[in-house]
Amino acid sequence: MSAHADTHAHDDHGHHHKETFVTKYIFSQDHKMIAKQYLITGTIMGVIGVLMSIMFRMQIAWPEQPNVLFEALLGKWAPEGVMDADIYLALVTIHGTIMVFFVLTAGLSGTFSNLLIPLQIGARDMASGFLNMVSYWLFFLSSVVMIISLFVEAGPAAAGWTIYPPLSALPMAQGGSGAGMTLWLVSMAIFIASSLLGSLNYIVTVINLRTKGMSMTRLPLTIWAFFVTAIIGVVSFPVLLSAALLLIMDRSFGTSFFLSDIFIQGEVLHYQGGSPVLFEHLFWFLGHPEVYIVLLPALGITSEIIATNSRKPIFGYRAMVMSILAIAFLSTIVWGHHMFISGMNPFLGSVFTFTTLLIAIPSAVKAFNYITTLWKGNLQMNPAMLFSIGLVSTFITGGLTGIILGDSALDINVHDTYFVVAHFHLVMGISALYGMFAGIYHWFPKMFGRMLNKNLGYLHFWVTAICAYGVFFPMHFIGMAGLPRRYYTNSNFPLFDDTANANVVITVFAIVGGIFQLVFLWNFFSSMFFGKKTVQNPWRSNTLEWTAPVKHIHGNWEGEIPHVHRWAYDYSKPGHDDDYVPQNIPLKDGEEELQH
């Protein structure tokens, strides 16, 4: 970035325009405040999503039994406390939608991209503060619409989070495909607009606003991850938007993009010539990259936290960047592995098997690099570090079963069973959630100027870690028994009676794990006000955000923006007294910068 722009930004900062409550806390254009807004909105959505999962897990474990919780929360959908079959599908659908998009896309990427991109690359703010504000408020609006959709007369969307037509297109096929689905589609369209504005902003900021000396090869891996994630988002989200718009046309204006030859409830519909398989292609062209939109930021956060807390450079920085790029590229050409048995040409299945299994290679490289980073480190077991190690563990466990699902032949018999549910929850659900928790524990001091209580953090991690495996490990087995997902009850299939006990165990783990998230919520909200005040650089980290003052100021740094002289990973470098050398410290005489 040129010196000219620097001084210009500084001048702006000089004559401080007066901030009102509204401009500071509500319609804020400051990236740090927007990050907090994303985080808190995402957290609230997360609570709703987790509560839903506990409810439908209870139904699976104790099918068709009266339940006080259902009676209290579901109202007319649980007559005499027994959950209705339609609302079961709605809970599954909205749980998926909320967790994937509202928590792990907006809550994770929105929070940390906003907070860290300007602070870690040395910029006063995002390229466009205004667009950033609009992006948050669109996200907020889409959240509100999604919540409203839960209360419509015929019930919320219930066609699964993948909303395959014709089920999602025809109100007579399912109650939830009426007004509930309309609101779902509207909410997602707004969400996508929000996501695109955010992504464009991140890309432009990373390319244009890096401080002096911050070359691309000196970028922290967090920024690499956020940057590449934003690119994937820009490439793939518009395709989902188009799918949603076409579906809206089919639903409301009588077109036949996805529908053909349908006879339902005694009448033939007029649709002709469309194909649901087309929708599946469009959906998964976003849907699969979406997995990496969720996961890459978590991996970026983990890279940063593992290096800092190991007091070691991240092992294989260049390989890490290359694998992020490789994953990003491959993620756009593997979507067909969700459709092996959709009726598409089997030859395409072969192609997608090939590309899908290739993606295991950069993933394996990343896992091994994390492990090697720990080797001979001096590990500081902060809660953020525990969650990062936990992420690597679930990423490996969940990723490995991808070898089975990505193999078209093996997919035939486990497709849409609980095996799939176990796989993706571990590899992208739990892993990304751990990444989000790790980020919160690590950057809470940066966000709120106070520390989270570490002992509550330890309690939170260990119980969550045990419950996560307790839920999803046995689930692989009942999936391999052939138990289909999204069944309201399995009691009509005596064949599956021997999975019932495992389902009870899984639900108990889920309930305990869910309850212990309250420990986190308490820690989070009470520390925001009563936590210990933080020092400027509590984790003794190298990246630029810790050179900024604890108290947030508009423009991030008083005076000049720090210049960068080295990469972000000079931990325990020989020739230095401290075990960390922040990026803004110039090289000593004769000190060599690591070449990468």
Next chain:
Amino acid sequence: MTAFLTLIIVLFIAVAIWQMVKIFDLAQVGTSNDQVATDKDNKINGYLMMGFLVFIYAITIASFWYLGDLPLMSNSASAHGPGLDNLMIISMVLIFIVQTFTQFLLHYFAYKYKGEKGRKALFYADNNTLEAIWTFIPVVVLAGLIIYGLFTWTSIMNIDESEDPLVVELYAQQFNWKARYAGEDNTLGMANVRLIDIDRANILGLDESDPYAQDDIITTELHLPVGRPVLFKMRSQDVLHSAYMPHFRAQMNCVPGMITQFGFTPTVTTADMRQNPDIEEKVANINAIRLENKDQIEAKGQELTYEFDYLLLCNKICGKSHYNMQMKIIVETQEEYDAWIKEQTTFKNSLPTK
């Protein structure tokens, strides 16, 4: 009045919180670093990491111990089944080895290198040989799996029509299955949902004028002769469904507006499968569980005793009763099959006379 009181109380609470924040702030002169992990924390959590490794292994062993008989990895009932099961077992063993090894390294390192004040970590940023090793090994292993997988996939999906397969249509609708046999000509008659005529009991929309359709047979149970290749043509009349036959390692979506297909050869009759010791054990186990829940099962009007049958399940979310969309499959000898099919009514004879 209540509203006013509530308002006052809320106000007091807010003031109290605000005051407490002030007190907390004043109590902390300067700042402290006591929420950062100490050597003691590192030690405790290091040990817990080893404990967690034990937990991962324990839950693996426990899952195999209690649930190990669940996975469908043996006793397949189709010709392609054993090949697919083999591939599954090979992949599983591989995954198991990598999982055990990498989880050990991860958690052992977390324990071994737990931080101590004054110790310095090794400055070790890169090693091209290592990177090459763990790029190359996955490449080789995955190449093997891909090739094996693709051969298996191709052999399953390539349907050899020269073997004269029995042609059967699987017809899906919310929320039940129908089977349509092609009859003596072994050619399915033309059909389209637009031709459905409920009054004439033409429920699958067959073209009444098509000669191939006349001898078609529509049933609600799927009977298959053992040893003969079957070619399934799938249709759906309303939404997506998926025809899942787990014991035959077979699955294909039913898509409105198009015909999909899947072929396999059943190799074990229902009667023989019921005699299989593994299946006998499974059935006995299930019946013991059912006996425990006797009241619930009888309240639902189900039969208490379970007898093994092959099933066709719907495995694509299709609406409210998705969880109860099933059809019984009976694999039998050619003679039994011939006798059964002879008793069924052909399409032509099922239509009311004009």
